[in-house]
Amino acid sequence: MIPKEFENFLSLISRNKPSEEKDYLCFDNIFNELRYKYENKEDTYNFPNFPKFKIWIPKNYEIKYESVLEKIYKTLRAKSHFNNLGIVEMFLFIFCILKEYSNEKLTNVEIFNNLISLIKDTELSQYYFLNLKKEVSNTKFEYDFFDFKIGNIDFDKIKYKSIKAGSWDVYERYIDNKKNNLTIERKSRKIKTLSIWEFDKYFKLNPKNPLLQNSEDGKILHFLINEYFYRMEYVLNYDFLKNFEIEQDLYYSLSSFRFPISILKNQSTKLNIFFNIGESKHGWCVPGELEEKSFIDYMTPWKKNLNEGIAFFGLENIKAQKNWPLIKSFTKFVSLGLAIPSNNKYITQDLGSAYMHFIIAFEILFESNQVKLSERLAVIVSFNKRKMYEENLKLISNLLEQRNEYIHSGVNIEIKDYEDLATITKTILFWILNLNKKNELFDIKEINTKLDAISAIYQTKNNPPEALIEPLYFDFKEIII
Numbered sequence: 001m002i003p004k005e006f007e008n009f010l011s012l013i014s015r016n017k018p019s020e021e022k023d024y025l026c027f028d029n030i031f032n033e034l035r036y037k038y039e040n041k042e043d044t045y046n047f048p049n050f051p052k053f054k055i056w057i058p059k060n061y062e063i064k065y066e067s068v069l070e071k072i073y074k075t076l077r078a079k080s081h082f083n084n085l086g087i088v089e090m091f092l093f094i095f096c097i098l099k100e101y102s103n104e105k106l107t108n109v110e111i112f113n114n115l116i117s118l119i120k121d122t123e124l125s126q127y128y129f130l131n132l133k134k135e136v137s138n139t140k141f142e143y144d145f146f147d148f149k150i151g152n153i154d155f156d157k158i159k160y161k162s163i164k165a166g167s168w169d170v171y172e173r174y175i176d177n178k179k180n181n182l183t184i185e186r187k188s189r190k191i192k193t194l195s196i197w198e199f200d201k202y203f204k205l206n207p208k209n210p211l212l213q214n215s216e217d218g219k220i221l222h223f224l225i226n227e228y229f230y231r232m233e234y235v236l237n238y239d240f241l242k243n244f245e246i247e248q249d250l251y252y253s254l255s256s257f258r259f260p261i262s263i264l265k266n267q268s269t270k271l272n273i274f275f276n277i278g279e280s281k282h283g284w285c286v287p288g289e290l291e292e293k294s295f296i297d298y299m300t301p302w303k304k305n306l307n308e309g310i311a312f313f314g315l316e317n318i319k320a321q322k323n324w325p326l327i328k329s330f331t332k333f334v335s336l337g338l339a340i341p342s343n344n345k346y347i348t349q350d351l352g353s354a355y356m357h358f359i360i361a362f363e364i365l366f367e368s369n370q371v372k373l374s375e376r377l378a379v380i381v382s383f384n385k386r387k388m389y390e391e392n393l394k395l396i397s398n399l400l401e402q403r404n405e406y407i408h409s410g411v412n413i414e415i416k417d418y419e420d421l422a423t424i425t426k427t428i429l430f431w432i433l434n435l436n437k438k439n440e441l442f443d444i445k446e447i448n449t450k451l452d453a454i455s456a457i458y459q460t461k462n463n464p465p466e467a468l469i470e471p472l473y474f475d476f477k478e479i480i481i
Contacts (some may be wrong), residue, residue, distance in 0.1 A: 001075060001113045009068055010108035012058045013096050021056075025065065028054040030093060031223055032230070051220045055096050068092075079119045081192045082239070086231040091115065094194075094224050097217060101205040114202040120195040120278030125161055126186040126240050127153070129178040131267040143306065146247045146319050150259070153183040158271070165275040165283030174287035175271060184264070186240055193232065195278025196225050225284070233272045233286045241265065249335040250318070250327065253429050254309040313433040321440045326364070327432060333361035334425055351413040352406045358425045359403050365432065365444060366451075370400050375455040376448060380431050381424055382458075383473055389458040396424065434474045447472065 002010075018024050031050055059065050072088045081087075095112050102111045142151030159171045199206050205217060207225040245261055270288030277283050310316065318324055337357035366376045378393035399421050405411040435442055450472060457464040 001116060002071065002109050004107075004109055006063060006068065006071070006112075007107055007109050009058060009061055009063050010095070010099075010112055012056075012061055013092060013099075014056050015053060015096060016056070017054075018056050023061070024056045024058055026054055026056055027089070027093065028052075030055075031227055051216065051223055053220055055093055057092060075116060076119070079116065079192055081119050082232060082235045084231070084235055087228070087235065090224065090228040090231055094221070094228065097221050097224065098199070098203045098205060100217075101203045103202075111202075115194070118195045118198055118201070118278070119192050120198070121190050121276075122193040122195075122274050122278070122283070123188055123276045124191050124236070125158075125188045125273040125275070126236065127158065127271040127273075128184040128240070128264050129175070129269045129271070130182045130184065130263060145251050147187040147189075148244055148247060149185045149187075151182055153185050155179050158273075161273045161275055162271075162285045164281070165273050165285050167283075167285035170271075170285040170287055174269070178269065184244070186244075191236075193274055193277060194225075194228065195280065196284070197280035197282045198278050226286075229272075229274065229284050229286045232274075233270065233288070236272055237270055237288075246328075246332070250315070250331040251306055251310075252335040253331045253338065253426075254306060254313075313430075314437045315433070318436070321436065323436055323440065323442060323444070326444060327436065330361050330364050330432065331429065333357045333364065334429055337361065337425060338422065351415065351418045355403060355406065355413045355418055355421060358421050359400065361425060362428065365428070366448060370397075372448075372452070374400055376451040377424060377428065379451045379454045379458070380472075381427055383431070383469075389455075395420065399424070431474050435472065438471070 012018075057065060069085065069088050072091055073083055073085075076083050076088065076091070091112075095115055098115065099108060099111045102114070106114070144150070155175070158175060162168075162171045162175070196207050205215070205221055207218070207222045241261060241264055244259075244264065248259060268288075272286045273283065274286070275281075275283030318327065334357075337354045339354075362373055362377065366373050374393060374397045377396045378389055381392045381396070382389045399417055402411075402413060402417050406413055435447070450468060454464045454468060454472075457468075
């Protein structure tokens with residue numbers, strides 16, 4: 001919480017113009033009016049009658065303004081509240097209004113800490129409405145992965161949630177005309193926000209709908225709260241995009257398709273619904289700003305392979321399984337290695353980074369000792385029976401040596417070497433997913449010990465016993481991708 005030494009600073013935050021303006025920061029134009037535009041079938045409308053006011057905050061009175069921001073930032077972070085400078089400023093702006101409607105016996109620090117104490121659990125639903133018509137996409141994109149669902153979105157549920165959150169008009173204004181657009185939904189989750197509907201615990205002013213009240217300060221508070229949620233939306237949209245990208249890694253590794261993140265950034269309309277805020281059943285809706293109306297289309301031959309891969313390896317619930325963190329880290333670097341050359345069209349000098357990502361993926365599973373790494377990879381690749389262990393060991397040792405040449409001598413990775421290592425990487429991917437399918441509680445250290453034992457037997461020119469190989473074996477003729 002905010003300590004007592006901030007009392008004097010907080011007492012000087014005011015809507016009244018100070019006598020020494022040069023010692024203060026003046027905040028006006030807090031609201032971005034463009035955010036309040038909406039459109040229907042006929043026209044685009046602006047929300048009328050924006051409240052006009054200014055907030056004055058001291059720059060360097062005993063405690064510097066930057067120090068106050070830093071302290072509030074750390075306080076919010078300790079409360080697990082999403083954060084950036086804009087959100088921190090909103091707490092100061094909201095405080096400026098609410099302190100005028102607080103118990104006169106309270107200090108400014110106590111008032112601010114009352115505001116902080118209203119950070120409570122909130123359920124969040126997030127949607128991205130893409131500028132891709134359903135009839136154009138022809139259901140090719142409709143699939144689920146972990147926390148995200150593309151296509152087949154229940155718009156009646158969106159309408160219900162937005163009304164439940166207290167925003168009866170948001171759906172009609174912003175969302176109803178998106179029904180024919182491809183939509184991405186993120187599973188509802190709990191986050192921390194200000195429990196605005198519980199302000200009456202400490203304050204004599206509530207952010208009720210300004211159209212239903214005559215109070216000018218009530219209207220100002222309503223718009224400040226709306227701005228607070230808009231700034232929250234900015235951080236939450238970044239979190240959405242980041243996790244959407246990360247959670248695609250496994251599926252990208254299986255299908256060689258990654259849903260282009262640029263479409264979500266540049267050709268979509270967002271909706272964040274905050275509901276069941278704190279102890280209330282109410283919430284707040286934040287529709288994103290209007291986007292360009294251009295539409296996109298591209299071919300998706302990956303979809304059949306992806307669905308079959310998910311079913312074949314039993315990936316539907318992999319995120320809840322013991323070895324998901326290991327597989328998640330591995331597939332992250334596999335996907336990075338696969339993505340780089342496809343983006344750069346196999347330009348030789350750009351293959352080194354992709355090559356390194358494959359090797360990092362191997363080291364996550366098999367450790368970094370190059371001799372052990374080569375031997376363990378050779379055992380697994382030999383399950384494919386296209387080459388004997390000795391041949392595979394020689395090939396893999398040479399490929400790993402190319403990594404050393406690239407790092408220490410600046411020698412470019414050749415296309416054939418990259419493609420050979422990519423093939424081995426996909427082999428390891430299928431092997432680890434099948435291993436997890438057979439025994440989701442496997443211990444990678446125990447697996448490596450068994451791989452070492454098999455390698456040692458191969459090096460004596462003998463064949464390992466079936467009992468040693470069988471738990472690790474995968475017939476790659478079965479692979480459907």
